[in-house]
Amino acid sequence: MRDASEPGALPTPGGPRVRLLDADSAPLLVRDHFAGGDPGPIVASLAQVPELVGPTLPFLGAVLGPSWIPLREKEIVILRTSAVMGCRYCTDTHTVVALDSGLGRDEVRALRGDLPVAGAFSDAYERALISWCDAVAFGIESDIRPARAALDADDARVVELTLLVATTVMLNRYATALGLPVSVDARARLAEEAL
Amino acid sequence: MTALATALADESLGGRVWFYTNYHCNLTCSYCLTESGPKVARRELDRATVLDLAREAKDLGFSQIGITGGEPFLVTDLPELLAELAGVLPVLVLTNGTLFQRALLDRIAPLGDADVSLQISLDHPDPVANDVMRGPENFRKVVEAVPALLALGIAVRIATTLEDGDADDLPRLCILHRSLGVGDEDHVVRPILRRGRAETGDMGVRARYLDLPPELTITADGAFWSPFAPTVRGGSLDTDLLLSRTVRPLQRPVDAMITVLSGRPEGADSTLNIR
Structure with missing residues (x-):
């Protein structure tokens, strides 16, 4: 049985901690997800429990995908959260997505923790948003309260952004625990950007 | 009418629910789908789970229970489980037929009055050729077991799994099973399926899921499309x-089965006589 991570993926040290399914080993209910090629390690691992794929992917798509909140803002949240949670897979993968979403190289470096946020982000709202992400990701009440006070956003926005942070944290834990591999394409792009 | 009722009525889904009671076996057959053997993990389904699911199956409209493995009669309390299952639905047990010594025959004797049938594997009319595939003394034990089981009033079927070229010996095998008391209507012939140890050994026919008749199959690892599905190769499921x-409630895997069935191409059916 082949491992979906074999072709073109850089394994984490020790490799993925579960077998990543491929088109040949994909269960009947989830075969469509493999029809267009490698669906990525989240789907390839989730496919081990096919009944989870159906409910999980639409949820992730609704929370992480396009919505009424601008993509730039969402990628700030996802990348920042992933970086502070120390998730290698999500940080590297979403560094590429963030760049493709229009964030600048220094902005991305700041979100990854390689540069001070204040120097890279001139917009006060975005700085407050990053502080909000940090506070929510770490989950410390005494940090969350002032971060919320500093974030100029209505309740609906706060709800969606909070769910976005929380969902990202969930995926960070999932990807880190299972040792999901970053794709070769993403690694190449990071090297190209010297990130 | 529910989707399940419709599928059972039009036979797009088999009426028998299969249970892999265990994966270990006293034999190490060269074409075994599940790489079963004496040293593999048992992965047993416990008795209460099998019974509960069998009752659920009956309530949902299924009409028969199938028991397979591994060698089911290695499960300590299988005779008692079979007696209880037969009170729910008719039961067919797939067995290699090599464990029916006097003590076990005494324990299963009450099954002569129950709706329990045994399907015993016998592949070749010649002991040597049969035992090459299935293990030493297999032939002798089977030809001794079949009359003994029939004498207890337990229905017996013979299942023959054929590799290319073996078909020429089939008439002699039929003479043999008839001499043992098993009629032609209770003789199942099927090809080796290229999965599990057969695939490793470069044997058998390759089958897509469309080639395998859908019959809900429950194992310790989950629910599968057919009893030929939960195979093992290189130690991996x-x-x-x-x-x-x-697998519990049974409605969950039933729903998954119905979903897959609904996406099946029109007219799809088994083409390889895999039964």
Whole structure:
């Protein structure tokens, strides 16, 4: 049985901690997800429990995908959260997505923790948003309260952004625990950007 | 009418629910789908789970229970489980037929009055050729067991799994099973399926899921498309025909089965006589 991570993926040290399914080993209910090629390690691992794929992917798509909140803002949240949670897979993968979403190289470096946020982000709202992400990701009440006070956003926005942070944290834990591999394409792009 | 009732009525889904009671076996057959053997993990389904699911199956409209493995009669309390299952639905047990010594025959004697049938594997009319595939003394034990089981009033079927070229010996095998008291109507002939140890050994015919008649199959690892689906190769479970990891309530894998069935091409049916 082949491992979906074999072709073109850089394994984490020790490799993925579960077998990543491929088109040949994909269960009947989830075969469509493999029809267009490698669906990525989240789907390839989730496919081990096919009944989870159906409910999980639409949820992730609704929370992480396009919505009424601008993509730039969402990628700030996802990348920042992933970086502070120390998730290698999500940080590297979403560094590429963030760049493709229009964030600048220094902005991305700041979100990854390689540069001070204040120097890279001139917009006060975005700085407050990053502080909000940090506070929510770490989950410390005494940090969350002032971060919320500093974030100029209505309740609906706060709800969606909070769910976005929380969902990202969930995926960070999932990807880190299972040792999901970053794709070769993403690694190449990071090297190209010297990130 | 529910989708399940419709599928059972038009036979697009088999009426028998299969249970892999265990994966270990006293034999190490060269074409075994599940790489079973004496040293593999048992992965047993416990008795209460099998009974509960059998009752659920009956309530949902299924009409028969199938028991397979591994060698089911290695499960300590299998005779008692079979007696209880037969009170729910008719039961067919797939067995290699090599464990029916006097003590076990005494324990299963009450099954002569129950709706329990045994399907015993016998592949070749010649002991040597048969035992090459299935293990030493297999032939002798089977030809001794079949009359003994029939004498207890337990229905017996013979299942023959053929590799290319073996078909020429089939008439002699039929003479043999008739001499043992098993009629032609209770003789099942099927090809070796290229999965599990057969695939490793470059044997058998390759089958897509459309070639395998859908029959809900429950194992310790989840629910599968057919009893030919939860195969093992290189020690790893094949997941290509997995329906769901969740098996309780039975409605969950049933729903998964119905979903897959609904996406099946019109007119799809078994083409390889895999039964």
